[in-house]
Amino acid sequence: MKKILVPTDFSSCAVNALNFVVQTAKLYPVEINLLHVVDITDRFYSDRLDLVRNELNAISEEADKNLNQIKTSIAETESVVIHTFLRDGTIEENILQMCEELEIDLVVMGTFGINGLQDRIWGSRTAGLTGKTKVPLMVVPYEYNWKVPEKLLFATSHFEEDKDVLLQITSLLEVFKAALDVVVFTDEDTADAAEFLEHGMNMAEYERKLKKHLNTQLLAATHLSGREFEDTLQDYINSNDIDILAMITYQRSIWDRIFHPSVTRRMSYHTTIPLLVIPATKINS
Numbered sequence: 001m002k003k004i005l006v007p008t009d010f011s012s013c014a015v016n017a018l019n020f021v022v023q024t025a026k027l028y029p030v031e032i033n034l035l036h037v038v039d040i041t042d043r044f045y046s047d048r049l050d051l052v053r054n055e056l057n058a059i060s061e062e063a064d065k066n067l068n069q070i071k072t073s074i075a076e077t078e079s080v081v082i083h084t085f086l087r088d089g090t091i092e093e094n095i096l097q098m099c100e101e102l103e104i105d106l107v108v109m110g111t112f113g114i115n116g117l118q119d120r121i122w123g124s125r126t127a128g129l130t131g132k133t134k135v136p137l138m139v140v141p142y143e144y145n146w147k148v149p150e151k152l153l154f155a156t157s158h159f160e161e162d163k164d165v166l167l168q169i170t171s172l173l174e175v176f177k178a179a180l181d182v183v184v185f186t187d188e189d190t191a192d193a194a195e196f197l198e199h200g201m202n203m204a205e206y207e208r209k210l211k212k213h214l215n216t217q218l219l220a221a222t223h224l225s226g227r228e229f230e231d232t233l234q235d236y237i238n239s240n241d242i243d244i245l246a247m248i249t250y251q252r253s254i255w256d257r258i259f260h261p262s263v264t265r266r267m268s269y270h271t272t273i274p275l276l277v278i279p280a281t282k283i284n285s
Helices: 012-025 043-051 056-078 091-101 121-129 163-176 193-214 229-239 254-259 263-270
Strands: 003-007 031-038 082-088 106-111 137-141 151-156 179-187 219-226 244-251 275-283
Touching: 003 012, 003 091, 012 031, 012 056, 012 106, 012 137, 031 056, 031 091, 056 082, 082 091, 151 163, 151 229, 163 193, 163 244, 163 275, 179 193, 179 229, 193 219, 219 229
Parallel strands: 003 031, 003 106, 031 082, 106 137, 151 179, 151 244, 179 219, 244 275
Antiparallel strands: 137 275
16 A cells, blocks of 8 residues: 555545545654546536636646646645646546556545535545446545554455455555454345344354454454445444554346345445445356
8 A cells, every 4th residue: 555546536535534644654754645637528627618718727727727737736735746747638537547548556535425515526536436436446435534544344245265355454554554344244134134143153264264364463353234335334433543444345236236225325424534445356156
């Protein structure tokens, strides 16, 4: 986790995500790459272009000025170096392209979370990006206040042992020197008795394997069950002082995406703490 991409629209939501990265950089040496995209398909820019069709250059110059002000301010106050990039086109295409060009390890974006503003453009774009990047995506809620993370939570409905997935969690544990909670969730409305029993019986062995794979003894695994995943998980987060939540997003068929929206994407709206979205290579059946 050495190269981080932080897309921004200069909103307070995006600024809060950048602050998370800046504070992290003061604890662990990372390269911060700040990206703004002049997206003329965005309603904000389209409205302005309708009024002043010949002022696209002025819009770009204004954005470049904002990027440089942020860069200078952070360098002076936080002693953290930031590289800035100004692109045009669509936000999603540019993020995916820059991840390839710069060999980015992590993308960090803000979201408005559960404060009633999830229909705002930037929060929607953040949620829409989940499952599309080849690198992990960190979602930072607008109302989140920075603190050094002391406990991470990895939530899954499977006994996940994918080495690439676990490597992302290991990286985060190393950055913050944090402890790890792991929960395997069982949906009480859809799981049969055999699945429920299997999850409960396999937790001790799963904890043993994870301690070996992650090379840490600061780990506790728990079987968690409930009817509403988001509410059940949020209750656990509140009760156990969790600072960062990690979840996996799987490749799925188009019909499954339509009729069964990703719980990870839903959680990006619901969470009150930063959410690390880890892409899996396998397809979730």
